[in-house]
Amino acid sequence: MASSAHPLRRLNPYLWKYKGLMIPGLLAALASAGFAIVVPVVVREAVDAIPRMVTVHKLYAGTPVEDFLWRYFAYTLVVIGVAIVGLSIISGVFSFLTRQTVVVASRHIEFDLRNRLYDHLQKLSAGFYHRTPTGDVLTRATSDIEKVRRYIGPAIMYAVRALTTVVTVLIVMLLISPTLTLWALLPMPALAVVIFFVSQLVHARTDAMQRQYSTLTSRVQEALAGVRVVKAYTREIFEAERFEDESRDYKRRALDLALIDAAFRPIMQILIGASTILVVWIGGRLVIEGTITLGNIAEYIIYVAIMTWPVASFGFVISMIQQASASATRLFEILDTAPDVIDTERTDQAIHSIEGRVTFEDVSYHYTDGGPDVLRGLSFDVPAGTTIGIVGRTGSGKSTLIELIPRLIEPTQGTVKVDGRNVQTIPLDTLRSNIGMVPQEVFLFSDSVGNNIAFGELDAEQAEIEQAALEADLLANIEDFPEGFETRVGERGITLSGGQKQRTAIARALIREPRILIFDDALSAVDTRTEATILGHLKKHYGQRTIVIVSHRISAVQDADQILVLEDGAIAERGDHDALVEHGGIYADLYRKQLLEEELAGVL
Helix, strand or coil, rough: CCCCCCCCCHHHHHHHHHHHHHHHHHHHHHHHHHHHHHHHHHHHHHHHHHHHHHHHHHCCCCCCHHHHHHHHHHHHHEEEEEEHHHHHHHHHHHHHHHHHHHHHHHHEEEEEEEHHHHHHHHHHCHHHHHCCHHHHHHHHHHHHHHHHHHHHHHHHHHHHHHHHHEEEEEEHHHHCCCHHHHHCCCCCCCCHHHHHHHHHHHHHHHHHHHHHHHHHHHHHHHHHCCCHHHHCCCCCHHHHHHHHHHHHHHHHHHHHHHHHHHHHHHHHHHHHHHHHHHHHHHHHHHHHHHHCCCHHHHHHHHHHHHHHHHHHHHHHHHHHHHHHHHHHHHHHHHCCCCCCCCCCCCCCCCCCCCCCCCCEEEEEECCCCCCCCEEEEEEEEEEECCEEEEEEEECCHHHHHHHHHEEEEEEEEEEEEEEEEEEHHCCCCHHHEEEEECCCCCCCCCEEEEHHHHHCCCCCCCHHHHHHHHCCCCCCCCHHHHCHHHHHHHHCCCCCHHHHHHHHHHHHCCCCCCCCEEEECCCCCCCCCHHHHHHHHHHHHEEEEEEECCCCEEEEEEEEEEEEEECEEEEEEEEEEHHHHCCCCCHHHHHHHHHHHHHHHCCC
């Protein structure tokens, strides 16, 4: 459930976690500001010393004391200069320590946030990724987290230093001359109004820019993932124009934000400059009246200059806070998204293994509320160690059916059972670690062939990897590769053929030695000879594992113990191969068509 707290407040636990860095860092920021504020006091003393030197020179000119006095005043100025340099160095050291603590803490928090987000993304169900573009997720995991980090580190650091400087300077200025201080602060209300309106614009425009950046990232990701289709249909120019349109929109939004930042700086400089003019004008009159000294004017000018960066940093801080607020909102939108499929209070954590019996009891499923049922009232039983084949026309619900077994999705009606237990009572880790699944759309990592196979069992020995490759009829191909099992397959396995990719995915599933083995049309990209070889290797698993084979080829399922024929999401026929052929229904029709296709292929 989403939290009602402000998104930035939800970062407080992270700040507290690294309080050992944050607190010393903020204290160092206070010290840095304190030492910097002492500098104008020393300058005031130096300026006020000049008239005294002139007066003394006039009184003792030509006397033996004159040389001593000049030496004394020279020594005093050297001490003052050394004090100014020393104070500046000390302030700089504390500023360095501030960055080495607060900014480092922000990097630790960035690390924690990024890992927390990635871990959460791994737990989210497939439905989330159906609804959310990949580019949007990538933007939140990169750009948005960086904007949150800038709030945690630089924004808090600048804010503490700026507040310390402004408050301390104001107190000192009021003690010197309340009148001159009020005149010096006269432009500040206008600056406060500017900051308020700028912050509102920055928040709105940052949010719009980040959303467009997500769209732009999605466009790039999609175009690169489908680059072979783009080239095959000669749509390079079309895709380039689409990208240019999205990029132009992002540029416009980024320039809108840059315009606000650019306009804010000169406005701020004008208001600060007005303060300096008022200090010189009003301060000069007060010097003439004898209320303050000439050194106080110099001190005030430096104070106004010192306040320039803190006041300017308020603008930066507010901009960073508003940007972080927008990004944190987007970040917590994902973190607050609860996984659709999780272990619940019904889950029995004592279950650590399964036998493999699969039962569907009146199961229906639809993807959207109010949408049509993709599956309707399915009921069947697959005893442990038996093989079931599932066939049907495209769109009949075959892939949806098998996704219910490992709980990739949940049924909207009815119950899916494994070993007689509702799958919701079996821990997800136990259920899925005992299932080997070869999806219809094969995904390989940009890694070696061996590591892609071993992904199914990370601690597998080389002999086990080779055995899995043999059973998937892939070993001979791998041995022909230049680097054998160390041959890299490229992004998404681009260097392999479609059949080699499918067989690699099959080997990945076989190496797990799962209790339930699921093939989702996993032989569609291999020829009939290779299919026969793979099925021959699979037969040695018959009786030992529950095997679910989804295929549009009758040859892949004809040896199954039972076969289901799906039609419009319902079971239209069931039985073994011989019974279904004799029945003369949908299955028999598909079988005759495929026999005819094979005969024609043989003739041609």
